[in-house]
Amino acid sequence: MSYGLIVADVRKGTFDERNLDLIGFCNILEVDAYILLPKGDYDVDLSYFKRVIRLNMEEADFLNPLNIGAIVEKTIEKFGRPSIIIFSSSSSGMEMASYLAGYFNVPIITDINGLSKEEKVFFKSCYSEKVYAHLRLKNEGFSVLTIRSGSFKQHANKKCEVTETEEMDPPTLSEKRSFLGYVEEEKQEIDITKANFLISIGRGVGKKEEIAGYEELATLLKATLSASRPVIDKQWLPKERQVGTSGKTVKPKVYLAMGISGAFQHIAGMKDSECIIAVNKDPEAPIFQYAHYGIIGDMHKVRDKLKELLKGL
Amino acid sequence: MEFTNTTKVFTCIQCGKCTGGCPESGRTPLNVRLIVRKNQFGAQVKNSHLWYCTSCGTCTVRCPRDVKPSEVIFDMRSTLVESGDISTSIQKALENTFLQKNPWGRARSKRAEWAEKSGVAIKHISDTLEKRLLLSCCVHAYDPRCHVIPVNISKLLTYSGIEFGILGEEECCCGNEIRRIGEKGLFEELREENISNFNRYDVREILTLSPHCMNTLKKEYNLPKLKVYHYTQLLWDMIREGVVKIGKDYKKRVAYHDPCFLGKQNGIFEEPRYILKSIEGLELLEFSRSRENSLCCEGGGGRMFYEVEVQYERNAKIRVEEAYELGVQTIVVSCPFCLMTLEEQAVEKGIEVKDISEILVEVLE
Amino acid sequence: MNIVVFTKRVAAAQEEELKIVRDGEDLDISKLPFKVNDWDNYAVEEAVKTVEKFGGQVTAISLGDKESDEVLRRSIAMGAKEGLLIRKDDPIFDPAVRANVAFNFIKKHNIVFDAIFTGVQAEDDQFGVFGGYLAALLKIPFASMVIGIDEWKTDHVVVKRELEGGMSERVRIGIPCVLSIQTGINEPRYVSIMGIRKASQVERKVFDGSEYMENIRSSIELLRWSYPPKKEGAKLLSADIDSACRELLEILKEKGVYQ
Numbered sequence: 001m002s003y004g005l006i007v008a009d010v011r012k013g014t015f016d017e018r019n020l021d022l023i024g025f026c027n028i029l030e031v032d033a034y035i036l037l038p039k040g041d042y043d044v045d046l047s048y049f050k051r052v053i054r055l056n057m058e059e060a061d062f063l064n065p066l067n068i069g070a071i072v073e074k075t076i077e078k079f080g081r082p083s084i085i086i087f088s089s090s091s092s093g094m095e096m097a098s099y100l101a102g103y104f105n106v107p108i109i110t111d112i113n114g115l116s117k118e119e120k121v122f123f124k125s126c127y128s129e130k131v132y133a134h135l136r137l138k139n140e141g142f143s144v145l146t147i148r149s150g151s152f153k154q155h156a157n158k159k160c161e162v163t164e165t166e167e168m169d170p171p172t173l174s175e176k177r178s179f180l181g182y183v184e185e186e187k188q189e190i191d192i193t194k195a196n197f198l199i200s201i202g203r204g205v206g207k208k209e210e211i212a213g214y215e216e217l218a219t220l221l222k223a224t225l226s227a228s229r230p231v232i233d234k235q236w237l238p239k240e241r242q243v244g245t246s247g248k249t250v251k252p253k254v255y256l257a258m259g260i261s262g263a264f265q266h267i268a269g270m271k272d273s274e275c276i277i278a279v280n281k282d283p284e285a286p287i288f289q290y291a292h293y294g295i296i297g298d299m300h301k302v303r304d305k306l307k308e309l310l311k312g313l
Numbered sequence: 314m315e316f317t318n319t320t321k322v323f324t325c326i327q328c329g330k331c332t333g334g335c336p337e338s339g340r341t342p343l344n345v346r347l348i349v350r351k352n353q354f355g356a357q358v359k360n361s362h363l364w365y366c367t368s369c370g371t372c373t374v375r376c377p378r379d380v381k382p383s384e385v386i387f388d389m390r391s392t393l394v395e396s397g398d399i400s401t402s403i404q405k406a407l408e409n410t411f412l413q414k415n416p417w418g419r420a421r422s423k424r425a426e427w428a429e430k431s432g433v434a435i436k437h438i439s440d441t442l443e444k445r446l447l448l449s450c451c452v453h454a455y456d457p458r459c460h461v462i463p464v465n466i467s468k469l470l471t472y473s474g475i476e477f478g479i480l481g482e483e484e485c486c487c488g489n490e491i492r493r494i495g496e497k498g499l500f501e502e503l504r505e506e507n508i509s510n511f512n513r514y515d516v517r518e519i520l521t522l523s524p525h526c527m528n529t530l531k532k533e534y535n536l537p538k539l540k541v542y543h544y545t546q547l548l549w550d551m552i553r554e555g556v557v558k559i560g561k562d563y564k565k566r567v568a569y570h571d572p573c574f575l576g577k578q579n580g581i582f583e584e585p586r587y588i589l590k591s592i593e594g595l596e597l598l599e600f601s602r603s604r605e606n607s608l609c610c611e612g613g614g615g616r617m618f619y620e621v622e623v624q625y626e627r628n629a630k631i632r633v634e635e636a637y638e639l640g641v642q643t644i645v646v647s648c649p650f651c652l653m654t655l656e657e658q659a660v661e662k663g664i665e666v667k668d669i670s671e672i673l674v675e676v677l678e
Numbered sequence: 679m680n681i682v683v684f685t686k687r688v689a690a691a692q693e694e695e696l697k698i699v700r701d702g703e704d705l706d707i708s709k710l711p712f713k714v715n716d717w718d719n720y721a722v723e724e725a726v727k728t729v730e731k732f733g734g735q736v737t738a739i740s741l742g743d744k745e746s747d748e749v750l751r752r753s754i755a756m757g758a759k760e761g762l763l764i765r766k767d768d769p770i771f772d773p774a775v776r777a778n779v780a781f782n783f784i785k786k787h788n789i790v791f792d793a794i795f796t797g798v799q800a801e802d803d804q805f806g807v808f809g810g811y812l813a814a815l816l817k818i819p820f821a822s823m824v825i826g827i828d829e830w831k832t833d834h835v836v837v838k839r840e841l842e843g844g845m846s847e848r849v850r851i852g853i854p855c856v857l858s859i860q861t862g863i864n865e866p867r868y869v870s871i872m873g874i875r876k877a878s879q880v881e882r883k884v885f886d887g888s889e890y891m892e893n894i895r896s897s898i899e900l901l902r903w904s905y906p907p908k909k910e911g912a913k914l915l916s917a918d919i920d921s922a923c924r925e926l927l928e929i930l931k932e933k934g935v936y937q
Contacts, residue, residue: 011841011842011845065810065820065821065822066819066820069814090841090842091822091823091839091840091841091842092841094806094810094822094823095810095820095821095822095823095839095858097807097810098773098806098807098808098809098810098811098814098822099810099811099813099814099820100814101774101807101810101811101814102774102777102810102811102812102813102814102815103814105774105778105815106774106897107772107774107896107897107898108773108774108805108807108811109898110804110805110806110807111804111805111806119901121901123904124804125804125906126802126803126804127689127691127696127801127802127804128691128692128801128804129906130691130694130695130696130905130906131696131698131705131903131904131905131906132903132904132905132906133803133900133903134702134900134901134902134903134904135898135899135900135901136898136899136901137897137898137899138896138897138898138899139897143897174819175852176818176819176851176852176855177819177820177821177849177850177851177852178849178850178851179847179848179849180836180847180848180849180850181847181848182845182846182847182848183838183845183846183847183848194862196935197930197935197936203660203661221930221935221936222935222936223935223936229657230657230661232620232624233624233627233630235624239620239622239624242620245402245406245416245417245617245618246402246616246617246618246619246620247402247620248401248402249402249405252935253933253934253935254929254930254933254935256926263458263653263657264455264456264457264458264653265456265617265653268417268419272692274933275929275933277926277929278912286457288911288912289911289912290912291912292912292913293912293913293914293915293926293929294912294913294914294915295914295915295919295922295923295926296914296917297917297919297922298919301919302919302922302923302926305919305920305923306923306926306927309923309924309927310927394868394870395870395872395873397867397868397869397870399868401865404868407868408868411871412690412711412713413690413693413711418692418693419693420693420694420695421711422694422695422709423693496870496871497871497872498870498871498872498873498874498875499870499871501871502871
């Protein structure tokens with residue numbers, strides 16, 4: 001029986017939760033899950049897998065896309081052909097997957113976030129999540145797939161009765177690329193366009209004295225503080241922190257808008273944020289039309305409650 | 314950046330009337346006279362200083378030697394644009410305009426979304442007989458707050474039996490701001506696209522909703538056969554001729570804010586005032602700086618897309634504070650830029666800012 | 679130093695509602711405006727910046743229909759020396775096919791390069807495959823998600839790669855190589871209309887794409903398109919501030935911005 005070969009998503013000795021999506025994916029397709037793991041003491045429940053292949057190599061070499069082709073070749077020699085080789089859609093997962101597919105000149109579908117099992121059809125998002133393409137593989141041999149994080153982890157619920165663990169020596173390692181090290185977080189000037197998490201305050205803040213409380217909240221949440229134009233105009237925060245057409249256009253993972261009603265010029269600068277959470281007293285505030293989550297309430301009260309919860313944690 | 318000088322700078326006598334009237338001089342690093350002087354010598358000018366100009370046109374209107382200092386600034390800006398030496402927010406506005414024909418990069422297909430709110434049937438220009446084109450500004454098209462303006466005008470025209478049409482998703486930025494930002498090539502492209510639309514649909518007159526659009530169509534498009542006018546002109550005609558009848562009063566203290574592109578640059582001061590004066594109960598007050606001396610709201614000339622370096626008290630704030638002192642309840646405007654900038658400041662003072670069409674719709678029979 | 683940059687012209691869909699037509703078979707993008715793929719714009723800028731610093735020249739290549747000439751003109755206006763169009767009027771969806779066509783083109787014309795830059799992904803299909811696949815076909819090293827080039831030597835480069843959670847790593851990679859460039863690596867310059875008009879005077883060579891398609895077949899069948907589940911308006915959290923704040927913290931955890 002054919003199997004699905006999972007190339008583990010590992011980093012700095014951690015087995016990422018994203019791997020659960022790969023396991024869930026194999027379970028839905030009802031193929032045995034094999035996993036490739038480098039040396040290292042990873043906290044992983046091995047009973048998810050039919051076979052665990054421990055490569056006698058460092059994590060950094062394992063993550064080098066130039067090595068993955070030879071690793072897979074060796075795996076095939078030993079265990080036969082998989083039907084699919086799967087990676088997570090992470091930075092290194094995508095890097096290795098695309099290189100591996102080219103190495104064997106086989107088809108590849110990336111960032112799969114759904115499937116129709118009966119038809120053997122995979123879904124992937126196109127045009128930034130506007131539409132899904134339904135794709136079917138027509139090839140005879142194996143294919144390379146990458147899986148979007150969070151898509152299938154609820155299906156990672158099947159344990160194997162027997163898990164076989166095999167050690168495998170790595171192939172000759174490529175010298176054409178080498179890992180030099182992780183880059184320490186450089187203390188940089190604050191750039192709100194690069195922040196993952198913005199807490200943005202607006203006119204509702206009312207008084208200059210209130211700003212400090214939001215700075216404190218931002219520190220507690222490891223967020224960056226930004227603002228809409230009225231706050232900047234009053235010089236309560238420097239203008240580098242201004243979000244909007246005349247300020248900066250931002251696309252953080254989370255944009256927490258507090259006391260911002262949502263003037264057109266402001267919306268234009270933040271509407272593409274991945275997740276927008278709005279806090280405003282006025283349920284009619286236009287910002288709620290763009291928000292994914294909303295709290296109708298006093299921004300200061302929300303701030304103080306959050307601080308209380310965070311400090312209590 | 315070093316700039317080459319423009320033809321007329323040598324006629325400048327450095328009298329300083331430009332700087333004297335400039336709404337930015339004194340409070341920001343912008344000194345128009347000095348920029349013209351430096352331009353004569355091809356001397357260094359700090360790039361950032363050029364971006365304080367709001368293109369209100371005061372300097373050009375006041376200049377006794379026809380130097381057109383604001384045009385000198387636009388020329389110098391275009392040197393920056395050509396070398397790519399511009400802020401990212403300006404760059405974005407230009408790229409958006411190139412792509413979607415509006416500076417916010419909103420979908421062109423949503424250009425006429427306001428029409429759905431009007432409740433009246435709005436025709437495409439090709440389906441009209443009189444070929445009277447209602448042209449909205451990008452601000453009307455995309456700022457939900459400003460949708461009400463084309464909506465009101467469409468209603469007023471429809472109820473009065475005045476035929477008009479729109480271009481819908483074919484409508485394209487007029488380029489007034491783009492030219493003033495200094496992107497001359499892009500301005501030419503926009504003008505070309507607009508003119509070809511006007512020709513294709515045999516447009517005979519253009520009813521503009523923004524003084525900015527009116528200004529460039531009138532002065533920078535070379536359309537001798539086309540009648541271009543602002544909606545306040547048409548509204549006044551309609552009231553005067555009794556096509557629309559004012560039937561209710563409006564008991565409020567009101568001040569009219571002259572938009573730069575309507576007033577000082579195009580001499581339209583009276584029509585909006587006539588309209589307001591014809592409303593029973595409305596007490597029309599004047600700002601200390603009005604008509605030719607109207608204080609610029611700072612929305613034009615690219616300032617909508619550029620946050621200047623120096624923080625200072627906004628003109629809009631000064632304007633609102635004066636209104637507050639005067640006991641004004643409503644500031645009336647006839648330009649979407651003024652509406653946006655003034656309203657932002659007025660909220661805090663509890664003063665409302667309204668487009669003149671909003672008042673008119675309230676008082677009609 | 680010669681850098682080849684692949685640049686793609688894509689439909690700008692961000693602001694639009696995409697229309698799925700013919701019972702899901704097609705996507706109607708005919709009314710959308712087109713532009714250079716955002717990632718490729720950064721790649722072109724990085725290539726131009728690199729040769730400005732170290733000498734050499736940039737060649738922009740686009741695989742697409744005849745309108746793709748637009749992105750070549752743009753690249754030239756940004757500083758590329760020449761633009762080559764591999765003209766293929768029917769769009770190629772499968773990234774493996776795109777990479778194979780590019781590979782055949784490079785081999786057939788014996789294109790010499792020190793590095794090939796691509797964007798990390800294209801805005802339209804979002805595959806993120808082209809660069810890596812092409813590198814493997816060419817049997818040369820590859821790095822993706824490049825957010826910084828720290829060192830450029832005759833036989834190697836040192837690049838910074840973006841990883842998850844604000845982390846990045848530094849890798850050393852031999853030349854010639856393929857680098858997939860991530861947005862944010864630089865600030866792409868403004869290209870004025872005058873600049874593009876001037877660039878139009880530089881000749882762009884056009885090649886018939888079908889000549890590089892021999893024995894290449896796609897193994898991916900695009901069956902249909904569908905819309906993702908509809909996003910509803912803002913989901914209101916509890917009216918009670920205490921519970922609302924607790925829910926808010928849960929959301930922040932779920933989004934991975936707060937642990």
